[in-house]
Amino acid sequence: MAKEKTAVLLIVEDDREMRSLLCDEFCGMGYQLREARDGDEAFLSVLQSVPDAILTDLRMPAGGDDYVSRLRTVAPQCPIVVMTAFGDARLKAQVLKAGANAYFDKPVHIAELKDCVQQLLNHGPGAERR
Amino acid sequence: MKDVEPLAMRTAPWTIPLLTIGIFVVDLLTPVGIAVSILYVIPLLLTVFRSKDQESLYFCGLATSLLWLGLFLKPPGSSLLYGVLNRTLGTVVLWILALGLIRFRRLRHESVQAGRELMSERVERAHAEGLMMEAQQARYYADREAVRAVVGRKEAEEQLLVSQLRLESIIESAMDAIITVDETQRVVLFNHAAEQMFGCSTQEAIGQPLDRFLPARFREGHRQHVQRFGRSGVTSRKMGQLGAVMGLRSNGEEFPIEAAISHVSVERTRYFTVVLRDITERKHAESLLQETTERSRLLMQYAPAALAMLDRDLRYLAVSQRWITDYRLEDQILIGRSHYEVFPEIPERWKVVHQRGLAGEVIRCEEDCFVRQDGAEQWLQWEVRPWYTIEGTVGGLVFFTEDITKRKQDEAALHESQRQLSTLIGNLPGFVYRCQNNRNWTFEYLSEGVSDLTGYSVSEYLVERSISYGDNTHPGDRERVWQEIQAAVAQRRPYETTYRILTRAGEVKSVWERGEGIYAMDGGLSYLEGFVTDITERKRAEHLLRQSEERYRRLIAIxxxxxxxxxxxxxxxxxxxxxxxxxxxxxxxxxxxxxxxxxxxxxxxxxxxxxxxxxxxxxxxxxxxxxxxxxxxxxxxxxxxxxxxxxxxxxxxxxMLRDIGERKRLQEQLRKTERIAELGTVASGMAHEIGTPMNVILGRAEYLMDRVTDESIKKGLQTIVTQVERITRVMNQLLSFARRKTPERGALDLKQVVEDSLEMFHERLVRSRIQVELSLADPCPMVLADADQMSQVMINLVMNAVHAMPEGGTLRVTLAPEPQMVRLTVADTGHGIPREVIKKIFDPFFTTKEFGKGTGLGLTVVKGIIEEHQGSIAVESQEGAGTTFTILLPQS
Missing domain, CATH: 3.30.450.20 (PAS domain)
Incomplete structure (x- = not known):
């Protein structure tokens, strides 16, 4: 479990309240959290050091599916979980194609997110849920 | 001349021989050189007065003989040649003269032929009267001599003797019968002519009573008549004044006589002398003349031609009945009136014609228009001809006219009718013909129209015979036309047929023909006559009309x-x-x-x-x-x-009516759909903005729930979670409208879609104790559809079914092929849909589900998707027994 406690999770979210919520939730889970407020910040953060997992919003400044591909290039092994407000099937397909490991439509139950991140960290990339 | 003629006639018989002998003697006595013989001309000229034509010739012959005899009897002498010459000349002159005289006599004879009988009558009558006068004169002389007898008896006796001789010779030579009777009416004188007339010799007649020569019925009357005459003191009564009386011949024959009577008293004895003339011949001639006159009058009057005879002053002498009717002169008296008075409208040119006629010309005119006074036109054929008197002068004119107005009108009408017929035939859009009944239809007559129809000229058919109508007939119709016409001819009925012809330009034309056989007296077919017209245009028009009718009929039908x-x-x-x-x-x-x-x-x-x-x-x-x-x-x-x-x-x-109920319904639905779509668009715009806040609310509520122990707070937080979930569902439905993309249709295996969807709901179905029965045709035709949309349809229907069966039940899904379609049914055994709401189930935001469970958009979305795919969805439901949705989708 010690190993788990040291897992680094990058949370990328432009909405302050949402970021705060996520931080509160995942902090309680014992992850080491890093935060970014937009795509550029996230990219810089990953460049500095690749986290164990990335939980990111999509529709934000410097976001979008391009942003996911760019992240994937700099962090090829890092699980990426994407969530976006009321996405559709096409967006989901694009995101997954761009290299995301999981996709969630907002509003999402935080519990589901937690489960997903936990699984990704435990089993490595590949797990995918709606 | 008239006075000389009788004298010459009387003297000629004895003058001519005397003169001839005289001339012969003188000729003998004179020398040969002197042409005394030419004097024979004088007696020759006198022969004119002789009654016989040939007498001049006989005399000429005699004179010629005497003339040449004279030459022979005389001593020849030196001037014999001269003598022969002048005698020859004399002979020639004599003969020319003789022939000329004969010719002259004949002409005169001809010119007086017509009136000859009457003329001779008149001459004889004049002769008889002359004799009578002379007889009276002789008596006068006798009386005077008797008076003178006292003075010179001897002289008187001599004179009396002469007178008696003269009288006797007159009486004997008279041509009329002269009978003298005494007071007792016994005959005392009976001349030679009387002998011949009564057939009784003078010896027999003398002393006989006059009665003997009269028919018995006249005897008494006659006796009294003669006695009355004797007492009257009139000494003579002329011929004819007694009127016609009858004589009696000795053979008993009666004959008409004309008589003159005179009486004289000699020594107190009264003698009656009658001069009688047998007028049998005259009577006969008269009646003949009367008959002839009557006949010509009748002929004239009733001649079937308009005839008029006019005198030189153009006064009517006679007209035919036809003249009166032709010129409508029934109410007029014509005879004696002037032609110009009767017809004041006579034109000047006709007056000229009349003058020419009077000058002896015969003028005819075949056609002339006579404009009557009332303006009516009368067409006449006329002839004006002079007629001649017995003297050979023009006595007047004979008009012969014929009213040809009717004929003219008929001719004009005929001409007009022929012109019309020819114009008609000329303007016919076709031709009339007469042809022989053979396969070439050899024409005998043809109207001009044929060249417009076939392109060949009339002369090519009739004169050159370089083309035949049989050749013109379309080969496909030749036999049929032949058979039809032969059948009609055999039954002696007119034929009527339609066929095609080939024109010179190679064009095919449709023609219509009507004709009939013309039969000879013996019943055999002489030829065919008929009419052919172009009906190509009509055929085409008929065809177009039929097409058009058919088109409109179909148009109306469909x-x-x-x-x-x-x-x-x-x-x-x-x-x-x-x-x-x-x-x-x-x-x-x-x-x-x-x-x-x-x-x-x-x-x-x-x-x-x-x-x-x-x-x-x-x-x-x-x-x-x-x-x-x-x-x-x-x-x-x-x-x-x-x-x-x-x-x-x-x-x-x-x-024309159109049922717009359906349209109205569609319009209504469209209106609703549009409203939803608008809502979807709004939702789509809002989605991102509300997604994150909703997630914050949801997350915070769940976060707090994990950290509070107070159940009432937990319950409150749970409500927040539930409501956010509800908002999320509604938003998702709205977004699915808003985000409807153009379906990417392709061949899709519905079976796979069905199986995938059911798989997705597997856990839920098990939890709800719902049995699934699948009846999927295998293989089932592919449908033309979008996979995602079909999944959504399936999910929505299955969700509906699950909600309809909260107590569990059976979900039956079947997939079966239909003609050109595929049928998908999703049936549940749930509570069913009440009848009053079944119509509304596809309406947006209509839901029967309890508050919070349904969005009211699920079935609306399904219907929208299916209709976009040209498919259909129907629902059947029975309350308490379940609901079946039936979807039909087109095969790919």
Whole structure:
């Protein structure tokens, strides 16, 4: 479990309240959290050091599916979980194609997110849920 | 001349021989050189007065003989040649003269031939009168001599003797019978002519009573008559004054006589001398003349020609009945009136003609127009001919005219009719013909129209014979035309046929022919006569018309509009759509009805107005929304337009109706769908903005729930979570509208979609104790559809079924092929849908689910998707027994 406690999770979210919520939730889970407020910040953060997992919003400044591909290039092994407000099937397909490991439509139950991140960290990339 | 003639005639018989002998003697005595013989001319000229024609010739012969005899008897001497010459000349002159005389006599004889009988009568009568006069004169002399006897007896006796001799010779030579009777009427004198007349010799007659020479019935009357005459003191009564009396010949024959009587007293004895003339011949001639006159009068009067005879002053002498009728002169007296008085309108040119006629010319005219005074035109054929008197002068004119007005009119009418016929034939769009009944149809007569029709000239058919009509006939029709005409000819009926011909230009034309056989007296067929006309255009027009009719018939038959025809407030015709619209099965159910019976009463007034406008002549009325009533009484919204048309039966109205109920329904639905789509668009715009806040609310609530122990707070937080979930569902449905992309349709295996969807719901179905029964045709035709949309349809239907069976049940999903379609049914055994809401289940935001469970959009989305795929969805439901959705989708 010690190993788990040291897992680094990058949370990328432009909405302050949402970021705060996520931080509160995942902090309680014992992850080491890093935060970014937009795509550029996230990219810089990953460049500095690749986290164990990335939980990111999509529709934000410097976001979008391009942003996911760019992240994937700099962090090829890092699980990426994407969530976006009321996405559709096409967006989901694009995101997954761009290299995301999981996709969630907002509003999402935080519990589901937690489960997903936990699984990704435990089993490595590949797990995918709606 | 007239005085000389009788004298010469009387003296000629003895003068001629005396002169001849005298001349012969003188000729003998004179020398040869002197041409005394020419004197024979004198007696020759005197022969003119002799009665016989040939006498001049005989005399000429005699004179010639004497002339040459004289030459022989005389001593020849030196001038013999001269003598022969002058005698020859003399002979020639004599003969020329003799021949000329004969010719002259003959001419005169001819010119007086007609009146000869009367003339001779007149001459004889004059002769007899002359004798009478002389007899009286002789008696006068006798009387005077008797008186003178006292003075010189001897002289008187001599004179008396001379006178008696003269009288006797006169009496004997008289041509009339002269009979003298005494007072007792016994005959004392009976001359030679009387002997011949009565056939009785003088010896027999002398002393006989005069009665003997009269028929018994006249005897008494005659005796008294003679005695009355004797007492009258009149000494003589001329010939004819006694009137015609009858004589009696000794052989008993009666004959008419004309008598003159005179009486004289000699020594107190009264003698009556009658001069009698047998007028049998004259009577006969007279009656003959009368008969001839009567005959010519009748001939003239009743001649079947207009004839008029006029004198030199153009006064009418005689006219034919026809003249009177032709010139409408019934009420006029013509004889004696002038032609110009009767016809004041006679033109100058005719007066000239009359003058020429009077000058001896015969003038004819075949055609002349006589304009009558009343303006009427009379066409005449006339001839003006002079007639001659016995003297050979023009006595006047004979007009012969014929009224040819009728003939002229007939000719004009005939001419006009021929002209019309020829114009008619010339203008016919075809030709008339007479032909022989053979396979070439050899023409004997042909009108000009043939060249327009076939391109060959009349002369090519009739003169050169370089083409035959048999050749013109289209090979495909030749035999049929031949057979048809032969059949008609055999039955002696006219034939009528239609066939094709080939023109010179190679064109095919359709023609119509009508004709008939013309038969000879013996019943054999002489030839065929008929008429051929071009009907190519008509055929083409007929064809086009048929095509057009067919087109319109089909148009009406397949028209999506209900169409009916209204005439005189009765429906005459209705197409299938109309029958369907009015809820009828057969046309008879609505034919004959008044259109008003078929319309909703609210519209009767406006319909009547529209019908009135159309009947008044407006060609059409604009589209108008009305309501009809089906036979079952159900109102149907329709759009009606109507147009007026006129055919041979009069005006009628064509009414077209369109059922707009469906359209109205669609419009309504569209309106609703549009509303939803708008909402979706709004939702789509909002989605991102509300997604994150909702997630914050949801997350915070769940976060707090994990950290509070107070159940009431937990319950409150749970409500927040539930409500956010509900908002999320609604948003998702709205977004699925808003985000409907153009379906990417392709061949899709519905079976896979069904299986995937059920797999997705597997856990849920198990939890809800729902059995799944699948009946999927394998293989099942692919459908043309979008995979995602089909998944959504399936998910929505299965969700519905699950919600309908909260207590569990059976979900039956079947997939089966249909013609060109694939049928997908999703049936549950749930609570069913109440009848009153079943129509609304596809309406947006309609839901029967309890608050919070349904969005009211699920089935709306399903219907939208299926209809986008040209498919259909239907629902059947029985309350308490379950609901079945049936979807039909087109095969790929």
């Amino acid at each position: 028209s999506p509009y209900a169409i009916f025809v209204n005439r005189g407030d009765r429906i005459l015709f209705a197409n299938d759509q109309a029958i369907k619209l009015f809820g009828a099965v057969k046309a008879e159910e609505i034919l004959g009805k008044s259109p008003l019976d078929l319309f909703h009463p609210d519209y009767h007034r406006v319909i009547q107005e529209r019908i009135h406008e159309l009947v008044e002549g407006r060609p059409q009325v604009p589209m108008f929304e009305e309501k009809v009533l089906t036979l079952g009484g159900k109102p149907v919204d329709v759009e009606v337009s109507a147009a007026r048309f006129v055919d041979e039966e009069g005006p009628a109205i064509l009414v």
